[in-house]
Amino acid sequence: xxxxxxxxxxxxxxxxxxxxxxxxxxxxxxxxxxxxxxxxxxxxxxxxxxxxxxxxxxxxxxxxxxxxxxxxxxxxxxxxxxxxxxxxxxxxxxxxxxxxxxxxxxxxxxxxxxxxxxxxxxxxxxxxxxxxxxxxxxxxxxxxxxxxxxxxxxxxxxxxxxxxxxxxxxxxxxx
Amino acid sequence: xxxxxxxxxxxxxxxxxxxxxxxxxxxxxxxxxxxxxxxxxxxxxxxxxxxxxxxxxxxxxxxxxxxxxxxxxxxxxxxxxxxxxxxxxxxxxxxxxxxxxxxxxxxxxxxxxxxxxxxxxxxxxxxxxxxxxxxxxxxxxxxxxxxxxxxxxxxxxxxxxxxxxxxxxxxx
Numbered sequence: 187x188x189x190x191x192x193x194x195x196x197x198x199x200x201x202x203x204x205x206x207x208x209x210x211x212x213x214x215x216x217x218x219x220x221x222x223x224x225x226x227x228x229x230x231x232x233x234x235x236x237x238x239x240x241x242x243x244x245x246x247x248x249x250x251x252x253x254x255x256x257x258x259x260x261x262x263x264x265x266x267x268x269x270x271x272x273x274x275x276x277x278x279x280x281x282x283x284x285x286x287x288x289x290x291x292x293x294x295x296x297x298x299x300x301x302x303x304x305x306x307x308x309x310x311x312x313x314x315x316x317x318x319x320x321x322x323x324x325x326x327x328x329x330x331x332x333x334x335x336x337x338x339x340x341x342x343x344x345x346x347x348x349x350x351x352x353x354x355x356x357x358x359x360x361x
Numbered sequence: 362x363x364x365x366x367x368x369x370x371x372x373x374x375x376x377x378x379x380x381x382x383x384x385x386x387x388x389x390x391x392x393x394x395x396x397x398x399x400x401x402x403x404x405x406x407x408x409x410x411x412x413x414x415x416x417x418x419x420x421x422x423x424x425x426x427x428x429x430x431x432x433x434x435x436x437x438x439x440x441x442x443x444x445x446x447x448x449x450x451x452x453x454x455x456x457x458x459x460x461x462x463x464x465x466x467x468x469x470x471x472x473x474x475x476x477x478x479x480x481x482x483x484x485x486x487x488x489x490x491x492x493x494x495x496x497x498x499x500x501x502x503x504x505x506x507x508x509x510x511x512x513x514x515x516x517x518x519x520x521x522x523x524x525x526x527x528x529x530x531x532x533x
Binding site: 234240272274276278283284285286287290293324332334337 | 391392414415416418419421422423424425426427452453455457459463465468470472505507511513514
């Protein structure tokens, strides 16, 4: 499939960012083209971000129903093959750093997935250990998820469609 | 009514100007802070090899725990800087150079380099480039060069860590 058909349009989310479903991204990270506000936001929330040709960054702070991601809840993150050489999903706390957890797990990388799961995978995002791929929330009040897609197939000129980006379904919530 | 229109307009102009000045200062300020923090580990114009990021990592916001970072905070005030990134047995590794405004002045990954070591010299505009080395012009005096290595499995880190330590940066 040609890159043009694999990538879709996004809509402006303000502050130099674009929204695709629940995921927000920017187009000019690490680039001379970045406007002042984009540059300031990235300096605060993603200093030393790579330019789009090398990596695309997508961040979600709400689930598919628009509710803020809550570390006391369980979520099912599902997706398929992304138009990039490899990708990772990382969980960050409100302070923009990794969240402490007993398992010492902070992300899931596509290279960890068996080949059979490459086209359809699921990650449990939850405060307690889950079977399969598990991304601990550490029980924090709020968190967000960053999807990094390295070496995008289109050289960083576009974005995956909302259907291509992972879905975030909230399951049960503890106290 | 006209009496307070002028001060209001001036106030609005000052507020807008202050906003833009502030927004413009944030990247330089945070880049300077990050450069200083990284330099505490190994000094300016020296490569520092960080362990894999955990919740205790506080040098730079939103670190990737899947990547092994090696960073060289640089200052080109006096001389160009030579950087060499050693080839490592990892699916992805790259060398990038960020100027003091957070712009990437250079990015190259292992696929583009065909898994060969990378060797570049950072120079300021007008600074003579050393012979025999690919020169990269950086518009600001200070910045950070960064090597990222994908660690496919944390058990592989020890071997990759040993290999990456052949990477270096130094003033010419």
